[in-house]
Structures are given as structure tokens and as C-alpha cells.
Amino acid sequence: MKYSVQKMEQLMKISPKLESRLKKIMKEHDLERHYALKALYHAEIKDGGRHQRDYQEL
Numbered sequence: 037m038k039y040s041v042q043k044m045e046q047l048m049k050i051s052p053k054l055e056s057r058l059k060k061i062m063k064e065h066d067l068e069r070h071y072a073l074k075a076l077y078h079a080e081i082k083d084g085g086r087h088q089r090d091y092q093e094l
Contacts (some may be wrong), residue, residue, distance in 0.1 A: 037081075037088070037091070037092065038080065039074065039077050041070075041073065042084075043091055043094045044073045044077060044091075045073075046094050047081075047087065047090060047091055047094060048073075049085070050090075051087065051090065054076065054080065054087060057076060057080065058072055058073065058076050061076060072084055
């Protein structure tokens with residue numbers, strides 16, 4: 037599975053939990069949105085993460 041900015045943005049729109057998690061990551065680590073999206077992808081989606089199925093369906 038490969039990281040896609042477009043898929044991550046779509047997933048953010050349909051999942052308010054992920055959106056709030058993204059904002060938390062941005063604030064805690066002082067990251068720009070682009071980098072926080074990548075971090076969220078690796079934490080919550082890649083390699084059997086909780087939202088992997090949702091990501092693959094997009």
C-alpha cells in the first residue's frame with residue numbers, strides 16, 4: 037500500500053476522529069499539515085492500522 041495525499045484528504049473528510057487526531061499531531065509536534073498527514077498515515081493506516089480498510093476502499 038502506497039501513501040497518497042489525495043486519499044488521506046478524502047479520509048479526513050469522512051472521519052472526524054482522524055481529523056481531530058491530525059490536529060493533535062500538528063499541535064503536539066509543531067508540524068505542517070503535509071508532514072502530520074504522513075505521520076498519521078504511518079500511525080493509523082499502514083500495516084494493519086485501524087483505518088487501513090477505509091483507506092483501501094478509497
